[in-house]
Amino acid sequence: xxxxxxxxxxxxxxxxxxxxxxxxxxxxxxxxxxxxxxxxxxxxxxxxxxxxxxxxxxxxxxxxxxxxxxxxxxxxxxxxxxxxxxxxxxxxxxxxxxxxxxxxxxxxxxxxxxxxxxxxxxxxxxxxxxxxxxxxxxxxxxxxxxxxxxxxxxxxxxxxxxxxxxxxxxxxxxxxxxxxxxxxxxxxxxxxxxxxxxxxxxxxxxxxxxxxxxxxxxxxxxxxxxxxxxxxxxxxxxxxxxxxxxxxxxxxxxxxxxxxxxxxxxxxxxxxxxxxxxxxxxxxxxxxxxxxxxxxxxxxxxxxxxxxxxxxxxxxxxxxxxxxxxxxxxxxxxxxxxxxxxxxxxxxxxxxxxxxxxxxxxxxxxxxxxxxxxxxxxxxxxxxxxxxxxxxxxxxxxxxxxxxxxxxxxxxxxxxxxxxxxxxxxxxxxxxxxxxxxxxxxxxxxxxxxxxxxxxxxxxxxxxxxxxxxxxxxxxxxxxxxxxxxxxxxxxxxxxxxxxxxxxxxxxxxxxxxxxxxxxxxxxxxxxxxxxxxxxxxxxxxxxxxxxxxxxxxxxxxxxxxxxxxxxxxxxxxxxxxxxxxxxxxxxxxxxxxxxxxxxxxxxxxxxxxxxxxxxxxxxxxxxxxxxxxxxxxxxxxxxxxxxxxxxxxxxxxxxxxxxxxxxxxxxxxxxxxxxxxxxxxxxxxxxxxxxxxxxxxxxxxxxxxxxxxxxxxxxxxxxxxxxxxxxxxxxxxxxxxxxxxxxxxx
Amino acid sequence: xxxxxxxxxxxxxxxxxxxxxxxxxxxxxxxxxxxxxxxxxxxxxxxxxxxxxxxxxxxxxxxxxxxxxxxxxxxxxxxxxxxxxxxxxxxxxxxxxxxxxxxxxxxxxxxxxxxxxxxxxxxxxxxxxxxxxxxxxxxxxxxxxxxxxxxxxxxxxxxxxxxxxxxxxxxxxxxxxxxxxxxxxxxxxxxxxxxxxxxxxxxxxxxxxxxxxxxxxx
Numbered sequence: 001x002x003x004x005x006x007x008x009x010x011x012x013x014x015x016x017x018x019x020x021x022x023x024x025x026x027x028x029x030x031x032x033x034x035x036x037x038x039x040x041x042x043x044x045x046x047x048x049x050x051x052x053x054x055x056x057x058x059x060x061x062x063x064x065x066x067x068x069x070x071x072x073x074x075x076x077x078x079x080x081x082x083x084x085x086x087x088x089x090x091x092x093x094x095x096x097x098x099x100x101x102x103x104x105x106x107x108x109x110x111x112x113x114x115x116x117x118x119x120x121x122x123x124x125x126x127x128x129x130x131x132x133x134x135x136x137x138x139x140x141x142x143x144x145x146x147x148x149x150x151x152x153x154x155x156x157x158x159x160x161x162x163x164x165x166x167x168x169x170x171x172x173x174x175x176x177x178x179x180x181x182x183x184x185x186x187x188x189x190x191x192x193x194x195x196x197x198x199x200x201x202x203x204x205x206x207x208x209x210x211x212x213x214x215x216x217x218x219x220x221x222x223x224x225x226x227x228x229x230x231x232x233x234x235x236x237x238x239x240x241x242x243x244x245x246x247x248x249x250x251x252x253x254x255x256x257x258x259x260x261x262x263x264x265x266x267x268x269x270x271x272x273x274x275x276x277x278x279x280x281x282x283x284x285x286x287x288x289x290x291x292x293x294x295x296x297x298x299x300x301x302x303x304x305x306x307x308x309x310x311x312x313x314x315x316x317x318x319x320x321x322x323x324x325x326x327x328x329x330x331x332x333x334x335x336x337x338x339x340x341x342x343x344x345x346x347x348x349x350x351x352x353x354x355x356x357x358x359x360x361x362x363x364x365x366x367x368x369x370x371x372x373x374x375x376x377x378x379x380x381x382x383x384x385x386x387x388x389x390x391x392x393x394x395x396x397x398x399x400x401x402x403x404x405x406x407x408x409x410x411x412x413x414x415x416x417x418x419x420x421x422x423x424x425x426x427x428x429x430x431x432x433x434x435x436x437x438x439x440x441x442x443x444x445x446x447x448x449x450x451x452x453x454x455x456x457x458x459x460x461x462x463x464x465x466x467x468x469x470x471x472x473x474x475x476x477x478x479x480x481x482x483x484x485x486x487x488x489x490x491x492x493x494x495x496x497x498x499x500x501x502x503x504x505x506x507x508x509x510x511x512x513x514x515x516x517x518x519x520x521x522x523x524x525x526x527x528x529x530x531x532x533x534x535x536x537x538x539x540x541x542x543x544x545x546x547x548x549x550x551x552x553x554x555x556x557x558x559x560x561x562x563x564x565x566x567x568x569x570x571x572x573x574x575x576x577x578x579x580x581x582x583x584x585x586x587x588x589x590x591x592x593x594x595x596x597x598x599x600x601x602x603x604x605x606x607x608x609x610x611x612x613x614x615x616x617x618x619x620x621x622x623x624x625x626x627x628x629x630x631x632x633x634x635x636x637x638x639x640x641x642x643x644x645x646x647x648x649x650x651x652x653x654x655x656x657x658x659x660x661x662x663x664x665x666x667x668x669x670x671x672x673x674x675x676x677x678x679x680x681x682x683x684x685x686x687x688x689x690x691x692x693x694x695x696x697x698x699x700x701x702x703x704x705x706x707x708x709x710x711x712x713x714x715x716x717x718x719x720x721x722x723x724x725x726x727x728x729x730x731x732x733x734x735x736x737x738x739x740x741x742x743x744x745x746x747x
Numbered sequence: 748x749x750x751x752x753x754x755x756x757x758x759x760x761x762x763x764x765x766x767x768x769x770x771x772x773x774x775x776x777x778x779x780x781x782x783x784x785x786x787x788x789x790x791x792x793x794x795x796x797x798x799x800x801x802x803x804x805x806x807x808x809x810x811x812x813x814x815x816x817x818x819x820x821x822x823x824x825x826x827x828x829x830x831x832x833x834x835x836x837x838x839x840x841x842x843x844x845x846x847x848x849x850x851x852x853x854x855x856x857x858x859x860x861x862x863x864x865x866x867x868x869x870x871x872x873x874x875x876x877x878x879x880x881x882x883x884x885x886x887x888x889x890x891x892x893x894x895x896x897x898x899x900x901x902x903x904x905x906x907x908x909x910x911x912x913x914x915x916x917x918x919x920x921x922x923x924x925x926x927x928x929x930x931x932x933x934x935x936x937x938x939x940x941x942x943x944x945x946x947x948x949x950x951x952x953x954x955x956x957x958x959x960x961x962x963x964x965x
Contacts (some may be wrong), residue, residue: 023781023809026802027788031899069874071866100865102854106845112838121834122792122841241944337790465847515866515890632863702850 038642050078050566051416052510053488055155055480056091056098057624058177059221060488062567063088063095065511072096072512076438077222080565082492082504084222092222095481099512103630103702104463105476106516115470116510125517128473129524133531134246135456135472139429140532145169146392149415149450153177153435155486155508156477156521159546160433162383163525167537169388169451171395172427178439183407184726185340188350191405191591191723193584197336197354197369202575204230206367207328208237210321212263212353217247219338219619223492233334236367239321241266243616244644244689245682254321259312260614260687260730261605262341267352268299268602270322270548273649274359279326281361288578289358291587291598298587298599310604313446329360331367341617344728345603346720351588352600358584364577372491373573373604376504381546383539391426394418401724403466404594411725412441414717419450428455433521434477439465439626439693442729443717447626460524463630466698476523478514484547484558485520489539490570501572505554507547507561513576522546539714544743596723605719605731607626607675608686610746611650612666612733615693617711625693629704638710641691642678650679652746653736662737665714672697675709685746688734776908782951783902785809789897789944790855793836810943819937836917839938853931857892860924866890873920874898880912881905894928897921898948917952 037177043066052063052075061084066074075095077086098104108128113119123131127538139147149172152161157175165173177183186196203209204227216228232238232251240249241256241263249255258266274280275296285292308315334357340346362368390396394414394563395403403411419427430451437447451457451470459471462479480486485508491501522543531539540546547557554568560569592598608614623629624639643663645655656659657679663671673695694708712729719728735742785805788797803826810819822911826832857869874891877883877900884891904913915935925948932945 016770023785023805026797026799026805027784028791028797030885031784031787031903032885032893032896033891033900034885035881035901036878036883069871071871097864100867102859102863102865103851104848104865109846110843112834119838120841120846121838122845551885699850705850 006720008348013286020588021603024030044702046330049509049511050080051507051562052078052511053486053508054088054092054095055486055508056095056628057221058154059084059224060298060486060506060508061088061092062506063092064566066533067512070512070596072099073735075481075511078506078566080567080569081506082494082567082569083488083490083506085224087222087226089220089702090637091220091624091628091631091634094622094628095138097479097631097633098452098462098628099479101463101630101632102513105461105468105474106518108517109471109474109476111472111474115457115472115644116448118469118471120474125527127520128475128529129527130528132456132458132473132475133528136253136429136431136458136528137188137532139455141169143350143426143428144346144392145388146172146668147426148172149174149419149427149429149439150431151176151435152431152433153440154433155480156460156483157433157435159382159521159598160287160304160431160525163529163534166383166385167529167534168532169412169649171388171393171419172415173409174415175450176435178407178409179412179726180341180442180539180729181339182337182548182576183341184346184721185336185725186723187337187688187726188347188409189354190598191585192351192354193345193358193363193582195371198371199336199338200369200371201333201335202367202370203227203232203236203333203335205300206231206236206331206333208274208332208367209335210239210325210332211248212241212267212337212349213340214335215242215246215248216246216338220619220621221452223490229240236333237324237328239324242685243684244618245680246618247621249682254324256311256313256317256321259310259682259684260344260616262307262601263347263604264310264349264352264602265302265307265310265481266313266318267310267321267349268302268448269304269318269598270325271352271356271600272302273304273319273322274298274326279322279666280359281329283474283596284330284358284361284363284578284591285586286460287585288363288582288585289378291589291636295355295599298597298601302602309707311601312485318347319658321486325356325360330362330365332362333367334362334369335459337370341721341726342728342730343605344731345605346721346728347723348597348601348603351370354584355586355600358586363582363584364575364579366576370575372501373503373507375489375554375570377553378489378505378550381539381549382457383537386675391528392423401594403723405591405596405723406725407710411720412727413720414725416441416446416450418714419453420446422453423613427453430457432452432459432467432471436459436461436467436626438470439696439710439712442718442727442732445716460521462518463627464698465626466696469698476516476518478510478518478520480508481511482518483510483515483520484508484543487550491575494569500574503572505551505556505561505568505570506566507551507558509558509562509566570653592721594723603608605728608733609666610747613685613745614687614730615663615665615711615734616687616689616730618689620691620693622695623691626696627693629693629707630702632703635703635707638691640675641694641711642676643709644678644680644683644689645736646683646685647679647681649685649745653743654740655679655743663709663714664737664742665716665735666718666733669694669714669716671705671709671714673709688736758774765774776910778901780905783905786944786948786951787898787902790895790898792840793833795833796831798836810947813947815943818939818943825939832847834941836938837881839936839941843932843941852935853928855894855928856890857897857920857924869920869924876916876920880909892920892924893959894925894948901952920953926950930950 017156054061062081111118122239189197238252243338306314516692695710753832858869870892
């Protein structure tokens with residue numbers, strides 16, 4: 001370059017004086033740095049800011065932030081917490097790195113390239129909101145409110161979801177937490193005990209912890225894990241059914257290395273054994289259940305031997321488990337699970353767990369399933385509910401529900417099929433809020449077809465993810481550390497020796513101010529609502545107002561809770577004692593009337609084809625699925641997701657621990673990336689396992705992109721749970737590939 | 748690095764002359780202030796409000812003064828040939844400095860390079876330096892270690908003829924990251940405007956020993 005300026009040269013250039021005169025005329029008047037009006041204060045000390053509520057996962061541990069000069073230095077558990085206490089997990093700690101992630105979204109962006117291959121341009125909020133408002137309004141004007149579909153996830157998505165569902169009036173809302181996760185559990189328990197079970201098992205006071213597939217320890221929710229550990233320390237026996245030697249299996253007294261997909265048969269055999277041998281709680285069954293006769297007849301075929309054959313486990317082991325449960329009933333914790341959208345036969349498995357709990361009389365007793373007596377329900381301030389009829393409800397055809405026991409929202413596949421085919425109506429606008437449907441919903445190609453069918457796609461998130469590449473307008477949201485929000489309520493004990501529990505109410509408060517131009521959900525939703533002609537229906541002006549209005553029903557305010565250290569405490573009540581009207585439907589007539597088995601029923605899933613292994617996935621202890629894959633601390637701890645492979649299978653394939661492999665599934669889909677092999681006797685020969693949430697395709701995630709393998713990209717065969725319409729994602733089969741060659745998995 | 752006596756003397760001489768110029772030619776320090784402010788302006792997000800014909804005329808004129816006529820012409824061509832040069836520059840700014848594909852090229856924050864994070868401890872050190880000099884951040888400002896604000900701050904120091912402060916800031920808080928930032932932009936950018944702007948800033952903020960004027964040790 002001919003150009004060779006230095007400061008020295010500049011100083012020597014006499015002619016510059018003339019040239020620089022107009023410089024000042026073309027610069028703006030304001031600067032970001034200005035003369036301080038006061039004497040400089042010098043370095044300030046750290047302050048502890050209270051009121052944090054974690055959202056690295058969705059357990060919402062209570063936090064405090066150590067803040068220096070507006071900068072968050074460290075996160076800790078709130079010392080006032082009677083839930084997680086001062087403890088937070090690795091992910092919670094790493095929230096600092098999410099807050100300050102270089103790749104985070106900072107300004108509204110407009111895609112001036114193609115969907116999926118974006119070319120981004122920063123635009124003003126006004127332009128972004130005008131575009132979102134006018135495009136969404138155009139969709140509603142042309143196609144009706146049902147022309148909009150919404151994929152929300154997380155605390156911040158609730159307010160906009162209510163806006164689109166209630167005010168705009170579309171049924172087409174699909175939450176991943178329901179349709180790809182725990183919705184089946186909630187629906188099955190509602191159909192059995194009348195309420196969603198949460199994970200409300202009293203593990204700290206139990207004699208037996210009974211897990212089916214749950215891998216506590218790898219799946220970490222702090223207060224839940226504390227309760228689990230307390231139970232184990234107190235001598236509780238642990239029974240774990242899992243094809244893999246999980247963190248829980250490693251602590252178990254009985255590890256049931258079950259064949260994937262057969263869990264319901266295992267549960268039916270245990271229940272049948274209890275019934276046949278009069279080892280069930282007759283008093284509870286008489287007083288609190290209905291349909292026992294139909295139920296016991298329906299499950300009577302499930303002898304120990306039959307189940308042993310189906311589940312590929314010893315009959316003696318099933319008997320041992322049943323005896324252990326019977327001997328310790330009713331103080332046994334039958335865990336309902338959390339992520340349960342496995343095989344497309346999951347409603348019946350979850351019903352089985354609920355019925356097993358009843359046979360053991362393990363509801364509302366020490367060590368059983370015990371819903372804590374939480375603070376009275378807080379008022380619900382949001383967009384006012386409105387009736388929109390079922391004309392455009394995809395789940396209702398000729399007054400009949402397609403999936404009668406679905407969780408709230410519309411089953412994902414109904415929305416996708418409608419969007420792609422245009423039948424029975426057009427869906428032309430898509431709002432993605434905090435969800436990453438590219439990595440949460442199986443069959444990515446189908447998701448791409450949905451986006452390509454849209455007139456307009458908007459995404460709101462804190463980070464760029466695989467789905468944000470498909471947005472026309474991408475809006476940056478303030479993170480959970482930068483905004484008010486969500487109120488966590490619950491119970492705990494202030495002192496371990498306390499006889500009665502204490503209730504707590506913990507609203508989320510910002511620990512630091514939002515940086516750049518990030519905005520919260522109330523601002524964004526309201527501004528879009530104004531542009532869509534719904535200004536008059538706006539329920540609150542700010543997020544702070546929303547939280548304060550909600551707290552008012554408990555006679556507290558944000559200010560008062562802040563003064564209390566970020567958490568409000570009030571006296572609680574013992575949770576034990578079965579309510580008089582509590583009923584368990586062992587046989588559910590409504591389920592039967594809808595054409596499904598009224599008693600828990602096992603339906604076999606497709607067997608593994610020769611040469612393949614079943615692809616299983618689960619949670620990593622330091623990641624929250626794909627949400628945390630770009631977090632540099634967490635990425636450092638677990639950068640990849642090695643595939644678990646049975647040691648005998650590995651020997652036959654000539655694979656060694658640490659070898660690099662790729663995948664091809666039974667439908668011919670190859671993994672985009674590779675991972676390493678973890679050779680272990682701790683997994684069945686007919687399955688492989690990997691942690692979910694790796695191998696992002698979005699290069700905007702500089703830490704996470706291409707690291708490990710995206711299990712979701714290999715989940716292309718879709719199973720649908722017939723009662724709920726939720727996905728089953730463990731019916732996909734893979735071969736490993738090495739140096740481009742597919743390796744047949746030996747039988 | 749071992750420097751020969753002659754090179755130390757030369758360096759001393761340059762510093763003295765710099766010192767002398769500042770002390771005696773207050774108009775020069777005002778010129779320097781203007782130049783810093785102008786460079787800060789160049790690094791703002793492109794907007795027709797300020798990125799107009801006047802702006803480019805001043806810019807080309809400045810480049811001409813420094814003998815960068817070819818480079819000025821290259822930018823002029825790119826601007827004149829485009830149907831929407833503002834949007835071109837907006838897309839390029841977004842890709843280089845905000846969020847881009849394959850990934851953001853060079854976030855314009857010191858702590859990204861020094862702490863591998865937005866708002867790391869380097870940003871705090873920068874803010875504390877501003878404070879020690881009696882300055883503060885406005886409410887609507889970006890982070891203190893944003894390139895634009897660092898240049899604005901240097902401009903304010905120059906205006907106050909605090910050349911020692913300017914030099915200390917440059918060597919301790921500006922150059923350590925800027926010399927990593929600048930080549931990333933210069934090599935990766937697809938628009939001659941940004942290549943020129945970061946080079947202009949680079950040249951103007953370089954330490955004397957960095958700029959190739961040092962004598963051979965032999």
